[in-house]
Amino acid sequence: MPELLEVESYRRLADRTVGRRIRSIDTPDAWYLKGNTAEELKAAVVGTTVVATGRRGKLLTLTLGNGRILGLRFGMTGRLIVDGEAAIDELVYGARRQNPGWDRFTMRFGTRREPPGWLTMSDPRRLGGVELDPDIERLGPDAATISRPQLMEALRSAAPVKAALMDQGRIAGLGNLLTDDVLWRAGLAPARSSNSITGDELATLHRAVRATLRVLARRGGSHTGDLQDERSRGGHCPRDGAPLRRDQIGGRTTIWCPVHQR
């Protein structure tokens, strides 16, 4: 998916639907509906209005006029399209082409007197989903606004710091690409046990989370990190020129510099 930065741009796009009334929904893929049948979903949302958008980590939420919350998850390849316009032209690991067969969920808006339009989730790999009233509190604090004490709490674990940062229940929003760039920026080895992080290192890591999100947001997304060009082929550290390492940590391919990440 889309990590935090992409989902935030999806949220801003979805903001366009605030104030619109949901006329109908298309649910061509029952598997995409988590926890509800199409009939239940339809009964809960059709006829109500989108009153707000929100985001916690990689979860996009649409608050409806009846108090229900519609949670949208995008997996690795999910895209959001509103009124035919996509928030992001091309996902790095997503499909280049567009295929109507990948439309997994659509809301159609408008009545005689209210604004029309539609919102579609397109997801080739079907790794995302739509859930009514998702358990948002199962997610940790959002990475974009997490405080230093909250980060310390998130790292109260014997797991590698990389695994803890990717654990959405501990801290929400960081995926594989962002996490590698955060640790690179912080100078921390990804396999370091979380509870071995010192107070000074925690402060550095906290700043690195914020800096990485700020810088990559400005550059255009999670795939614009300093390590991105080095991910595919064995590259060199942009900071000190050392050969980068490629390891499996927390179940994911991890790129890191053994010289300055300690």
Added chain:
DNA sequence: CCGGATGTTCACCT
């Protein structure tokens, strides 16, 4: 042809 890819969940180990 094969392996891996911005993710999550689950079963099964240690």
Added chain:
DNA sequence: GAGGTGAACATCCG
């Protein structure tokens, strides 16, 4: 219980 591993989902790309 905590942590790790591999599978599953489906498609594209190198």
